[in-house]
Amino acid sequence: MADKPVAVDSGPHQVSRQIVVNAPVAEIFALVANPHRHPELDGSGTVRHTPVTGPERLERGARFSVGMKQYGFPYKITSTVTEFADNQVIEWRHPMGHRWRWEMASESPTSTRVTETFDYSRLKMPKAIEIIGYDKKNADGIEATLTALSARFV
Known part of the structure; x- marks a missing residue:
């Protein structure tokens, strides 16, 4: 796989990117x-450097x-x-219903x-996400996230 994220077809109303990171799965998980x-x-x-509330794991x-x-x-x-699933998958639901x-x-x-x-397939009006461009905006964010993740372990 390339040094930069690649698009993955995960189905309708989902935006996925993938990268191979030079670190053990347990460390990334x-x-x-x-x-x-x-x-x-x-x-x-969008994630500010303010305290996060919730469990440590x-x-x-x-x-x-x-x-x-x-x-702003x-x-x-x-x-x-x-x-x-330990060392395999983590998914969470945003209050609006989409999932990461x-x-x-x-x-x-x-x-x-x-x-x-970014999975918005369960929303009542998933096309609205595309009309306002959040599918592309989130694709850009995912690519930047995965690129930064990979750079941590060079």
Whole structure:
């Protein structure tokens, strides 16, 4: 896989990008599973460097809140973990109903294939996301996030 994220077809109304990172799967999973470290991962520029509330390690059903800022307006969201499998997948549901999903698969003892997905397929009007351009905006954020993640482990 290339040094930059590549698009992955994950189905309608989903935006996925994938990259291979030079780090063991457990190390990357530990970073994503700790919501207090999410500002370190953020490539979108929306996650502020304010305290995150929630557990130190996510699990299915866990809730966590993150301070964010978009278009100059600060806000706070609380998400709920909808899927969790150690060293494999973490997914959480945003209050508006879309989901953020991280999938990890070990390529070798020292490299991991990481896929991040913005899934808006369960929304009542998923086309609205596309009309306002949030599918493309989130694709750009995912690419920046995965690029920064990969750069951490060069």
